[in-house]
Amino acid sequence: MFNQGWQKLSEQTKQDANLDSRLVCVQEAVRFRYEQTDDPGHDWLHVMRVLKSCKQIGALVGADMQILASSALLHDLINVPKNSPKRSEASTAAAKASEDILRNAGYDDIEVQRIQRVIIEHSYSLGYPPSSIESAVLQDADRLDALGAIGIFRAATCGCRLGAAYYHLDDPFASDRVLDDQQYTVDHFFTKLLDLGKQMNTAPAQAIAEHRVSFLRDFLTELRLEIVETAFGDFPN
Structure with a gap:
C-alpha cells in the first residue's frame, strides 16, 4: 500500500513538473511579443492578471490547469484594434499562431486542439458559448479584467x-x-x-x-x- 501511494505521489510530481516546464516554454516564447505591444490593455500585465484569475477560479471549479493556463498565456497573442472590421477574427488568429509554440513546448495534438478551442471561444466579439469549463473560466477571467x-x-x-x-x-x-x-x-x-x-x-x-x-x-x-x-x-x- 505504501509503495502504491508513493508511486502515485511520484507520478503526480512528474506531472506537475511537466506542467511547469511546458508553461515556462510557452511563457518564454510569448512574453517578448506581448511586451512589444503599444496597447496596455492587452499587454503582458493583462496576460498575467488573466492568468492569475484563471488559476484562482479554475481551482474552485475543477478546470484542467494544463489547458487553462496555456490558453491564458496565448489568448491575446494576436491583438486586433477594437475599431477594425477584423476584430472578431483576433481569437481565431491567436489560436492559429499558438500551434507551433505549443508543439515546441511539448503539447500533443489533442492538447493543442483543446487549447486552441479555448482561445477561440474566449472572444467577446465572437460571442461563442463556452464548450468546456476551461473556456468558461478564460471567458470570465478576461472579462473580469x-x-x-x-x-x-x-x-x-x-x-x-x-x-x-x-x-x-x-x-x-x-x-x-x-x-x-x-x-x-x-x-x-x-x-x-x-x-x-x-x-x-x-x-x-x-x-x-x-x-x-x-x-x-x-x-x-x-x-x-x-x-x-x-x-x-x-x-x-
Whole structure:
C-alpha cells in the first residue's frame, strides 16, 4: 500500500513538473511579443492578471490547469484594434499562431486542439458559448479584467486609441441621445461594462464581477458629481 501511494505521489510530481516546464516554454516564447505591444490593455500585465484569475477560479471549479493556463498565456497573442472590421477574427488568429509554440513546448495534438478551442471561444466579439469549463473560466477571467479599477484604466486607454472624447459636453450620460462608445468613452460603461457582470459563467467570477461593477457605479456617481451636479461656488466655506 505504501509503495502504491508513493508511486502515485511520484507520478503526480512528474506531472506537475511537466506542467511547469511546458508553461515556462510557452511563457518564454510569448512574453517578448506581448511586451512589444503599444496597447496596455492587452499587454503582458493583462496576460498575467488573466492568468492569475484563471488559476484562482479554475481551482474552485475543477478546470484542467494544463489547458487553462496555456490558453491564458496565448489568448491575446494576436491583438486586433477594437475599431477594425477584423476584430472578431483576433481569437481565431491567436489560436492559429499558438500551434507551433505549443508543439515546441511539448503539447500533443489533442492538447493543442483543446487549447486552441479555448482561445477561440474566449472572444467577446465572437460571442461563442463556452464548450468546456476551461473556456468558461478564460471567458470570465478576461472579462473580469475589463471591470473595476483596471477596467477604468483600460476603458480610458481604449477611448484614447479610438480618438474618443471622455464624454459628450451637453449630454454626458446620454439622457437624450443614442449611446456611442466610439465617440465618448463614458458611453462604453453603459454599452458594455456594466452588463458584463451578468455574463459570467462561473459563480466565483460572478461574485468578483459584482464587486467590480459596484466600483464602476461609484466611479460614475463621482463623475456625474464632478461634471454635472457641482458648480463652482457650491463648496462649503
